[in-house]
Amino acid sequence: MYLIRTVNALHKKIQLLKKTKNTIGLIPTMGNLHDGHIKLILLSKKYADIIIVSIFINPMQFNNLLDLQNYPKTFKEDYQILQNIGVNIMFFPNVNDIYPNGIKNQTFVEVPKLSKVVEGQSRPGHFKGVTTIISKLFNIIQPNFSFFGEKDYQQLLIIKTLVKELNYMIKIISLPTIRLKNGLALSSRNNNLTVEQKKIAPYLYKIIQKTSKKIITQNIENRKKIIDESRFSLIKKGFLIDIFDIYDRNTLNLSSEKSKKIIILASAWLGKTRLIDNKKIF
Structure with a gap:
């Protein structure tokens, strides 16, 4: 498994992969991987030749600084999981590489109506952060497929809308919510x-x-x-x-x-x- 830390290095690797006509599957995550992520990765292997998992705790989608600071960071454990399951590339960039001019000066992408209702009312700006980072990842990696869980239904609907309206040639594949035996959704x-x-x-x-x-x-x-x-x-x-x-x-x-x-x-x-x-x- 390749561990890639910068946008430029990943972009160069993607260009080489495109020459070999490999299909690429992307699973965007914020790390702290659990069985739900593993099921997504296993699903992705049925669709794509090359599997890329991104791990980036995206500050743009947090409207609570304390929540961002407390978000679990488990790089070593995540790296081991991805290596053991046979992921091809782990993309683990830092904030400065993703937002070189800072978040406030970052061009953003937003799906208007769907981002402002339900969860969007409770977490203003959250979905703008999600669609901006997803758009950046789609532009950098240009995957054939991208995989998301259905637990975050509103997020999934917004990303499908984003792909359709911005004409991304990417197939979005979703996986039903993975639960413990007692019914609790994994998170x-x-x-x-x-x-x-x-x-x-x-x-x-x-x-x-x-x-x-x-x-x-x-x-x-x-x-x-x-x-x-x-x-x-x-x-x-x-x-x-x-x-x-x-x-x-x-x-x-x-x-x-x-x-x-x-x-x-x-x-x-x-x-x-x-x-x-x-x-x-x-």
Whole structure:
């Protein structure tokens, strides 16, 4: 496995790979790799000849400096995982190489409407940071495929929109959320949960599942009553709710009788940890 630290070095390597007509798969990450990342890498091997995993804790997508500082940094462990699984290139740049003129002076890329709703309201500027770094990686690497998990549904929808509207010749492949046996979605942020909180955290998805069943059996017309009951159940378990509602899967508008495809999107605080999850209903 090649460890590449600079944009210029990676760009030169990509040009050589293009000459051999290898297809390239990219998995963008912020490190602290877990089984969800590993499943994405294994999936990527079914599509591409060369697998590149980027690890970059992107300051542009954090609106909380403390959250950025506390984000887990596990380079040695991540390097070993990627080497053992047979990744071809690990791209591990520093902030100055990615943003040589500083974040405030960086040209940015933003998907307008989808970036301002739901999670975008709670985390202003977050998705602008995501789409800017993803665009930079796409431009540097020019992959044939890029792979993302479905736990971050809004992020996935935004990236698909970005690719379509900016005419990137890249196929976006998604992987269903990887969970523990108790239903908790895998996330680097789970490491911040206390022992007691780890017992409570799976209830977020359990209540999402119950909500989904109620929507299917009681119909979307009863949405407000069903959502209120679910929110109350989460609060009783100790969650501080940020987002919990039913949305149109294509527009992220609150669902209505006209919505043909809908999804439950949820984010809630458990102590100092913000958990997100979702479930497609139909």
